[in-house]
Amino acid sequence: MERDLKNKVVVITGGAQGIGHAIAIKFLTQSAKVIILDLNERKGNEVVKTLAAKFGDDRVAFIKCDVTKDLDEVSSKIFKDYKHIDVLVNNAGIANELDLRAILEVNTIAVIEWTMKFREHMRTDKGGKGGTIINMSSLYGYVCDAFLPFYKASKHAVLGFTKTIGHERNYSMTGVRVVAICPGYTKSQLTDNIKNKDVKIPEEDKEDYAEYVKTMLWQEVDVVGNATEEVFRVADSGSSWAVIGGQPIEKQHKTAHHPLLDIGRPYLSDSGDPHQIVSPPHGGPAYAASPGSWSPLQNFSAPTAISSTSYVPCPLPLEFRNSKGYDVQLILL
Numbered sequence: 125m126e127r128d129l130k131n132k133v134v135v136i137t138g139g140a141q142g143i144g145h146a147i148a149i150k151f152l153t154q155s156a157k158v159i160i161l162d163l164n165e166r167k168g169n170e171v172v173k174t175l176a177a178k179f180g181d182d183r184v185a186f187i188k189c190d191v192t193k194d195l196d197e198v199s200s201k202i203f204k205d206y207k208h209i210d211v212l213v214n215n216a217g218i219a220n221e222l223d224l225r226a227i228l229e230v231n232t233i234a235v236i237e238w239t240m241k242f243r244e245h246m247r248t249d250k251g252g253k254g255g256t257i258i259n260m261s262s263l264y265g266y267v268c269d270a271f272l273p274f275y276k277a278s279k280h281a282v283l284g285f286t287k288t289i290g291h292e293r294n295y296s297m298t299g300v301r302v303v304a305i306c307p308g309y310t311k312s313q314l315t316d317n318i319k320n321k322d323v324k325i326p327e328e329d330k331e332d333y334a335e336y337v338k339t340m341l342w343q344e345v346d347v348v349g350n351a352t353e354e355v356f357r358v359a360d361s362g363s364s365w366a367v368i369g370g371q372p373i374e375k376q377h378k379t380a381h382h383p384l385l386d387i388g389r390p391y392l393s394d395s396g397d398p399h400q401i402v403s404p405p406h407g408g409p410a411y412a413a414s415p416g417s418w419s420p421l422q423n424f425s426a427p428t429a430i431s432s433t434s435y436v437p438c439p440l441p442l443e444f445r446n447s448k449g450y451d452v453q454l455i456l457l
């Protein structure tokens with residue numbers, strides 16, 4: 125079933141800039157009403173002024189909000205003023221590897237708490253009208269390389285939470301669809317910090333990480349804005365969607381190669397066949413059917429756009445080495 129954003133009331137956290145701002149613009153062009161929440165009051169007010177001039181005063185609003193502190197106060201105000209919220213986009217996020225608690229509070233705990241509060245408001249079995257919650261995970265919600273362990277922990281958690289709370293069984297019970305978006309590297313203030321080496325990671329990682337990100341495919345924020353609208357239209361509850369390297373989500377869904385990770389160079393089998401992958405030589409978890417057995421890459425469904433709600437007993441990690449010689453692990457979900 126295709127969904128339509130026309131006149132839907134949408135709340136976007138962290139919408140004053142970057143990906144959240146791009147989603148706001150895209151949704152406004154689809155005639156949604158958008159409420160932007162952000163910590164940054166100056167930017168939020170500026171952005172709303174510009175968007176109101178373009179789309180109309182009654183289409184867009186800004187509320188200053190810290191997602192880690194203001195849930196009760198801000199959600200009460202929103203529910204009172206707007207009666208029914210159709211869509212929540214949990215987008216606010218940080219990438220501060222020097223503050224474990226902050227990263228988990230903003231990227232994970234707030235996402236979970238905001239989801240649960242708005243899900244309660246939307247639930248058809250409790251008098252609500254149903255709705256959609258879109259959680260911003262990341263490529264780093266299911267890919268592991270050598271960097272950003274706290275960020276990855278925060279985003280893996282979002283994916284696990286979203287796929288569970290959005291599970292078909294829970295969707296049937298509540299009428300609340302919950303889906304995740306997993307962007308690859310996207311140009312924003314968050315990633316500018318990496319390029320400027322202002323990135324908040326341990327000193328010992330800075331040089332290697334700066335080199336590593338040069339191997340990534342980069343995309344603009346509007347690509348993620350457009351993809352989010354597409355996901356809103358087509359996604360089943362409990363699904364998650366990758367948006368990587370500016371490529372359309374469907375295309376990513378079909379490809380067995382992962383452009384970001386340069387999977388053209390997996391570990392090679394003894395035969396040297398580049399179309400085969402192998403369990404890691406340094407003895408990673410033995411998920412292969414029999415240890416050391418080779419699994420043809422084409423036997424696996426595409427890891428980059430994961431839309432199945434089916435139950436998978438155990439994630440299946442695949443290890444690769446990208447062209448810079450870094451080990452990269454993909455978990456098929």
Ligand SMILES: NC(=O)c1ccc[n+]([C@@H]2O[C@H](COP(=O)([O-])OP(=O)(O)OC[C@H]3O[C@@H](n4cnc5c(N)ncnc54)[C@H](O)[C@@H]3O)[C@@H](O)[C@H]2O)c1
Nearest residue numbers: 138142143163190191215216217262307309310312313314
């Ligand atoms: N940029 C990327 O490459 C990339 C890739 C994958 C996922 N993401 C995710 O996309 C989301 C948006 O990131 P972005 O790149 O646009 O970053 P950004 O820094 O440009 O924007 C993040 C916004 O969130 C706001 N924010 C931060 N903490 C907040 C809080 N406690 N309460 C309210 N607002 C808060 C900031 O003020 C800012 O406006 C994040 O969840 C990020 O983890 C980004």
